Amino acid sequence: MIIKKIxxxxxxxxxxxxxxxxxxxxxxxxxxxLEAFIPLRDPSYxxxxxxxxxxxxxxxxxxxxxxxxxxxxKPHTTSKNNSKR
Numbered sequence: 902m903i904i905k906k907i908x909x910x911x912x913x914x915x916x917x918x919x920x921x922x923x924x925x926x927x928x929x930x931x932x933x934x935l936e937a938f939i940p941l942r943d944p945s946y947x948x949x950x951x952x953x954x955x956x957x958x959x960x961x962x963x964x965x966x967x968x969x970x971x972x973x974x975k976p977h978t979t980s981k982n983n984s985k986r
Contacts, residue, residue: 902967904952913947915957916977917970925974937963 903920913929932938940961941947951958958964
């Protein structure tokens, strides 16, 4: 998986889009208690995330691999009215 685009959402959540068309939501909150990710508790610092293709990275050196993101990402779904029965 190659990460094409990252959109920072409220409450330490990332929307991830991949080069092969996958899209999903990745919640960073479970990571914020780990030493490497503590600086990311500051929302302005968190917003500075960069895609490096096979991983994402912040200035503090914290990073997550595309494999980790893919394994824990929740697929992004769009709301459609499917109430026809």
